[in-house]
Amino acid sequence: MAKQTITIYDVAREAGVSMATVSRVVNGNPNVKPSTRKKVSDVIEKLNYRPNAVARGLASKKTTTVGVILPSVTNLFFAQLARGIDDIALMYKYNIILANSDESKEKEIQVFNTMLDNQVDGIVFMAENVTDSIKREIERTNTPVVFAGTANDIEDAYSVNIDMIAAYHDATSNLLTHKKRVALVTGRPHILLSTQQVEGYKRALSEHQVDFDDSLLIQGSLTYKDASNIVEQLLQAKADAAIIKDDALASAVMSELLDRGIQVPEDFEIISNDNSLISEIVRPALSSIQQPLYDIGAVAMRLLTKVMNNEEVDERRVNLPHKIKHRKTTEE
Amino acid sequence: MAKQTITIYDVAREAGVSMATVSRVVNGNPNVKPSTRKKVSDVIEKLNYRPNAVARGLASKKTTTVGVILPSVTNLFFAQLARGIDDIALMYKYNIILANSDESKEKEIQVFNTMLDNQVDGIVFMAENVTDSIKREIERTNTPVVFAGTANDIEDAYSVNIDMIAAYHDATSNLLTHKKRVALVTGRPHILLSTQQVEGYKRALSEHQVDFDDSLLIQGSLTYKDASNIVEQLLQAKADAAIIKDDALASAVMSELLDRGIQVPEDFEIISNDNSLISEIVRPALSSIQQPLYDIGAVAMRLLTKVMNNEEVDERRVNLPHKIKHRKTTEE
C-alpha cells in the first residue's frame, strides 16, 4: 500500500492557515507571526511533511541544483575537483547532478542538454578540452557555466584553473638543472591543454638555451597501457628526464624504466602532473606538478554561486597557484 | 536579455494543434497521424523546443531520474561501480543524480532525503556499511532502493554483491598453500563487511587446520597513511602473508615492506581487494581479489529498473562471481 504523499495543502488545512503561510514558514520568510510559525512547524513535524522539490522548481523557476559534468568518475584528477565543487555546493545549499561524459563528445552534449532540460541553475564543466560544439551549446543557453580545471580560450567564459604554461615551464626548468634531455609526454596534440604545456616546455628550453628536439615530444591519447611504447621512444631519443601527463602513466613508465635497470632519479628524472594518491603510493614516490585540485573545484563552485545570484564578479577567469612537489623521482 | 523559454503551448499554436497532440509526438505516442506528427516535429525543430523535465515530472509523477549514493567519488572502488550504474541508466534512459556521502552517516541520510525530495524514481545505495538510521529511512519510503557492493543483512532488500565470505575464504586458502602466518587487514570491526571477511578467513584457517591467531587480525579505519604502523604489527606477529582491504593500503604496505628489505612475494605474499588501476601499476603488481565491480553496478541498476517498473524479479539478492587474480605478489 502506497503511503499517502502529504502536501502543503494538507499542512495548511491541519494548521488552519493558508497554503501561502505554510510556504512562508517552509521558506523562512520573516513575515509570519511567531505563534503561527510555531503552529505550522508543529504540524509539519507531526505530518512529516517534506516539500516536493519538483513542484517548487516548477513554480519558482529555480531548482537550486547545479550540474557537474566531468569526463569520468574513475579519473582521479577530476574526482578531486568534484570534491571541492561538492563541498561548496553543500555549503550554499545547492544540490548536485553529476554526470560522466565518458570522454565522449556526443555524450557530453547530451548530458549538458539533459541538465538544461532539468532546469539546473548552473553548470560546472570539466573536460580535457572544449570542442566547438559544446562551445555553441554553452552560448545558446542563459544558464551560467563555469569551467573548472579545463583549458579554454573562450573570451568571456568563467573559468578557474592554474597557469598551465607557467607550470610546465617550471617543471621543465627544474629538470633542466640536472638533466640534459628532458622529454615531454602530453595528451593529444592540437588540443589547447597540450598546446599550453608544450609552450611552457619550449619557453623553459629556450631560457636554458637548449634547442627543441622533436623526438623528445611524445603526444597522443595515452594511457598507462602505452607505457612500454613510450619508454621505447624515450630511450631511443636518449631522454634522461620526462614530464608525464598523469600519475597513472607516469608510474607505469617508471616501472617500465626500473624493470630495464634504469635508475630513477639518478639516470632518469620524472615529474608527473596529477599529484594524486598514486604519486604518494608508488616507489619511488613521484615528484609532481601540484595543482590545487580541490580548491579549483571549490572556487569554481563559489564563482558559479555568484553568477547565479547575479552578484558582481571582478574576475571571470581565475588562476590558482601551482607548485612543483619534489618527491623521489627528481634529484634534490 | 533572457531568451524566451518556449513551451508546449507555443509549439501547439504554431503547429495549429492542441497541446495534447504535441505531448503525444514528444513522447512517441503512436496515436498520431503521420502527417501531423511531421508537422509538429518540424515546428519543434524550428522553434528549438525542449520539454521542461521539471514540469513533466510534476505532471506525470515520474522524473526518470535515479539517485546514486556513494561514499566518495575519489574512492576507486565505488567509482568503478558507478560506471556500471551509469551505463545501464543511460541505456534505460534514466538520468543520474550522484551524491557523495563523504563517509558521513549524517550526510548520507541528508542526501538520501534530498533525493526523495527531488522525486527520484529509485536509488542505488553504496556504503561501507549500512547503519540502522539509513535502514529506517529506506523502510519509510516507497521509493525503491537497491544496494550495490555493500554488505547488508536486510531481509527483503534488493542487493547485488559478491559472496564476500567465499572470496576471503579463497584468498586465505591460496595464501595458506605457501605461507604459514597469514594476516588479515580489514576495515572497522563490528561492521558486517568486516565480519564476513573475518568469517571467510577463519573458515579457510580451520580447513587448513591452523588456529586463529588474534595478533594476525588487524582492523580499523585504516588508510594508506597507516601503512607503517601496520607493517610494524605484521612483523611483530611474524606474518608472512596478508590479505589487505584495498589497493591503496596494500601498495603502501608493500612499499614499506620493500623498504625494509623484505622480499615480495618470496618472504611475504599479499592479496589485495579492489583490483583497481593501482594494482596493475605498482611494482610488483598486486595480486588481488577480483570483484566484477562494473557488473555489480550494472546489475544493480538493471535490477532497479525492474523494480521501478513493477516487473517481476526472481531474486532480490544476487551474488556475482569473484576470482583471485594472481599477479606478482603471490607465488605461483
Next chain:
DNA sequence: TTGAAAGCGCTAACAC
C-alpha cells in the same frame, strides 16, 4: 501578518 488565486509547463483522462 495573512489569504485568494493565478499560474509554472506538462500529462492524462475523457470526450468527440
Next chain:
DNA sequence: GTGTTAGCGCTTTCAA
C-alpha cells in the same frame, strides 16, 4: 486521431 480540461504541488503577486 485529436482536443478539452483538470490537475501535479508549489510560489508569488495582490489585496485585505
